[in-house]
Amino acid sequence: MLDERVRGVALTFVDNAGITRVKTVPVAKLADAAQWGVGMSPVFDVFGVDDSITTSRHIGGPVGDLRLRPDLDRLTALAAQPGWAWAPVDRWTQEGEPYVACQRRFARAMTERAAAAGLSLRMAFEIEWYVGQPGEPPSPACTGPAYGMTRIVELSAYLDDLLATLAAQGVAVEQLHPEYAVGQLELSIAPGDPVAAADDNVLVRQTIRAVSARHGLQVSFAPVVVAGQVGNGAHLHFSARDANGALFAGGTGPHGLTDRGESVLAGALERLPALCAIGSPGVASYLRLVPQRWAGAFQCWGRENREAGLRFVTGVTGTEDRSANAEIKCIDGAANPYLVVGAVAALVVDALDAGNRLPAEVGVDPASLPDAEQPPRLPESLPEAVARLEADEGLRRAMGDPLFEAFLAVRRAEVELFAGRSSDDIAAATRWRY
Incomplete structure (x- = not known):
């Protein structure tokens, strides 16, 4: 009540x-x-x-x-x-x-499809945002270094208010910390079923906006706030269980993956370029999705490799059964969270019993490898990502033609909207839209 x-x-x-x-x-x-x-x-x-x-x-x-x-x-x-x-x-x-074409209905339908396949999916978003003083050009509300306690001191009352507000709304926060970019913070939400994870994404972002406003601050969840700098991600963590337990722990595959778990991750990795159009859907997204900016710009995987497009997280020894998960990094603040969770759920079910096997793990920064040894880059522009999504018949079937084609139409219209504009112009035009 x-x-x-x-x-x-x-x-x-x-x-x-x-x-x-x-x-x-x-x-x-x-x-x-x-x-x-x-x-x-x-x-x-x-x-x-x-x-x-x-x-x-x-x-x-x-x-x-x-x-x-x-x-x-x-x-x-x-x-x-x-x-x-x-x-x-x-x-x-x-x-x-x-x-x-209801995006939330799509997320629920794909969750139900997973349940029909005997799977229980858990998902959670990491939310990154820029906090600054109102006005242009952007002026960060804190001056402390990346990950520095100074930022917590500077924004102590604001962050206390945010945590208290989220707790009052029943949102379970896992972590809150300063991030790498100037004026950037990150909040991790506890996992839930896919639809709940997307709902929480919406609620948390609007709560951050409301708390910021009453402290006289301006926030942005846009892929990039300032061109050339590290942008805002909205990385998705996910895990899956079947009747036998966790798919990502207790098996004989790489780092304890079960056969089905490895097939799921290999299938997701193969289709990451198509997923980019959903997870990194803006022209500005490709100002963020570049190497050596914590964005996961390469189509590769690795245990705890934060520059890989697919990061495998095993968790602390002894907790793998409940903590092992995978992180998809090609997702930013321009993405519709319901489309993201629905698409990932669809990829998981498609790959579950396909017998896929992961390629060789990349255990270093992919950009540090010689050119001939680097894994493929994920799409470097929105048109490239759109072409990969358009060719993915599985996601078309999952979304249905009305939703799929409306989504592609918006992507193409935004490509045309920003054609010929500089990176600075693109960042300025989108920074306060998200």
Whole structure:
């Protein structure tokens, strides 16, 4: 039950540009919204990062309406926004049918597909953000060094408020620390099922934004805030269990992988270039996805290798059964988290019993190897990533043509939007959109 002081409820979904869109209702209308939904045009599926509108074969134009139905199981009073609560929505047609291009529905469908294959998936995002003083050019709110305690001292009241707010909202925080880039922080969320992980991503980011605003600070989750510097990731950690236990521990494969676990990671590694279009979906994303910036720009894997596109985390000796997981690093703050978790779940199920085997592990910084020995680079531009996704028939089938083609249309429109613009212009145009 909500506190009687709550008067409004923010109902959110994330569009194909990675922007969290919203409609709100008074608390008195919440039950009605849960039963019948709140109107919202399907045209938002073809909005770009700058709110320009494109079109696609199935979706586009001003005609039609959808119904936003809040998931009341996730209804949360917003501790940093007195008088407000939040709930994510699923989108339905006016005829009461699930909307085929609903990103949250896609995430749930892929989670259910995994469950039907006997798998329990756990996922969690790391959220990186820049915190600064309002205005241009960007002016960081802290001056301490990367990972330095000085930043915690400088931002002590702000971070205390953030932790208290998240705790009041029932969000389990695993870690909070200063990151590498100027003015950058990172927060890790406890794992949950894929849909819950995506919901938590949305809730945590908007909570960070609200807490920052009441401290007079400005935040950005954009892939890059300043061109040429380390950007903001939103890396995804995932693990899987079947009836026999953890797939990523207790086996005879590399670092204890089971046969099925190795097949899952090998399949995910093979399809990372296509996943880039979903996890690094903006033109600005490829200003971040470069070697030696902690972004995982190479199509390779390694145990605890933070420059590999796929990092295998075994956990502390003795805890592998509950802590072993894989981290996909080609994901940033422009990504729609529901599409990310849904796509990863689809890749996992596709690879589960395929008998894939991992290539040789890369145990060094891939960029330090001679050119002839370096693993392949992941896509170096959005058009390259889009081409790889377009060729991935498995992800097309999983997403369905309406969602898949609307997503690609937005990607192509953003390529055209930023064609010929400098890296500085691209960073400036997107830094406050996320």
